[in-house]
Amino acid sequence: MHLNKTIIATACIVAFALSNANAQAKHEDTEFYTPVPQKVTPGKITTEAPSDAVILFNGKNLDQWVMTDDRTQPAQWIVSDGILTVNKKTGNIETKQSFGNYQLHIEWRVPQNITGTGQARGNSGLFLASMGKGDLGYELQILDNYDNKTYTNGMAGSIYKQTSPLVNPSKKAGEWQSYDVIWTAPTFKADSSVNTPAKVTVLFNGVLVQNGFELKGPTQYVGPAAYRQAHGPLPVKLQAHGDKSEPVSFRNIWIRELTVL
Template identity: 45%
Template structure:
């Protein structure tokens, strides 16, 4: 009798443990074994080398212009430019030292060719004779697609509103620093412009951006273009296609040289 009782007790315990085990499996159905994927260890440096495609080689001429650039002004003529107001030949002054000077009253000039996203290089100099102050001193501007201005101004020891000084994205972005040299020296702008994008209904779906390097110093770091750079009022975002590069006649004798562009 004692043996029978002992066997019954053992049977109950075993059944109880089995039931608990089965219940535990049911309660945790997600705990399935997953295959372990072991990444192959890279020991050969050649396995991370990419040889194709190979970047195109760019060479440079005597003026340090890259071979894949379009020269807009090299000091010899204004054939790439027309008057903005009536599309007649540009009439700004070409000087003996292969520079050109704004001709006050002649109006803005712009490229015959339209551009989208580009890299633009230009060099400019404020008048040697310092006259006036603020926005009246060495004022011009370079416009992209006839809508977006990077300010040109003699900002050397010349206070004005910060979003209107040299290299500002006019009335939108203040430069990180003022890298303007004295007016008897040449200034260099290297500008990366990515144009905005619009959908078929004319709605802007992606803002354009500017990166500006002034005399070798980063002053605008991939900033968002909020819209057209208006003198009065907020930016506008009317749909448009490619457009010309425009230089502004602000009645100051600003000089230009060595202008070239690379399409991106």
Template identity: 45%
Template sequence: MKLVLRCTAVILLLPFLATAQKKEPMEKEPTKPEATEFYKPVPPVVTPAVENDGVPGDAIVLFDGKSLDEWVSSETEGKAGWTLNSDGSMSVRPGAGDIHSKKEFGSVQLHLEWKSPEKIEGDGQNRGNSGVFLQDRYEIQILDNNNNDTYVNGQVGSLYKQQVPLARASVKTGEWNTYDIIFHAPVFEKGQRVKKGTITLLHNGILVLDHVRIKGTTEYIGWPKNEPHGKGPIKLQDHGSPVSYRNIWIRELP
């Protein structure tokens, strides 16, 4: 009887022992460097801005200082009513209304330069206020915040009413600032947002928005909205102050 019990115990243990001795397969270590090298897809060659009059070779120039031909009035879809200056910039003509690009875009890299008026007038949100909107919906704030505090999610460099910037990186009032924006558009399927958009902003070369997830439209009053949409224009805001812009170019991203 004891012999039978011992044999039975051994038989019952055999599957367990087999499992315990089974090892997870290990990835074979490459024996040649070529095993971890690949050659496709080949990235396209792009002429850098420093070698191409300040504009990357694959960029679309939205404003080169010579005309407003790439822009229209956001109110009438007619001629853009802003002022074209002799120094190669354009300025908000207060009361003329917002303007937007004729072309529409999805995900982009956007470069622009802006400056607030040298003559300081107003305070809070009424000093050097403008804004750049991605897809006509998502605003990055432009404001003269030098010695001029306001609500921090509406200060210069903020994703308006949604994200406080990591730093205030403005130059002196009346001097030129740069914005370099990486925008990945939200994704909608069957009427629902399935992926939030994101914005990264370098203000004068300083990271102030770091891959921020967009909650929805940047509303002045009320909460963000997420109605389905496709591509949209770049919009520049008339907020009653003669803010100036120059050197605007854009690269479409996959």
């Protein structure tokens, strides 16, 4: 009985300390600007899905998607001419199906007439695992960074606020870009502590920008990332960021579930 009380008291102290630290933290605390990733000119995008892939967007409808904030509602983004475009009035969307380990291909485009600077220039996000309403989950950043300075762990190809891309293979606004992702989901022990952290490998326009990076936890805008909640397979989410710049578009989205031996 004494031992249980001690454990509970310790947990309360840790939770209070984390809450207090986050209350005093600023978003700038976890942003860094150097070193700046080297620019690389990418090659052509490969678009064809393999035979065992689940097609998440076929250019015709959003049958595989729902609204994140209310999963009973069908996704309400805009589909036109084979392209999916963010509808910032409705919020984020995520897949009906949940996934553990997977390979994912997605193509995205920032409008050619994009305005704004820094994080307000074609901002969206690919959440590799969505943890519910809003922007909860593990985010791979989407942003125009062809010639747009921002903190490097907030660039396109970054795991947002955790690590910068190895290089910067961004194309000009108005051109289609691609992410190819290998996602290894985190695993947890019986007490909900981390057993193995999430890992991700990302090719951005065919160029390696994340090489088996171990995530420190879900994305945090303010404060350091940490694993605070055990979970199993989760949906993939696309972000409607809500800034004043023109909305991002997507096409050719497919996924292959993987078994990690």
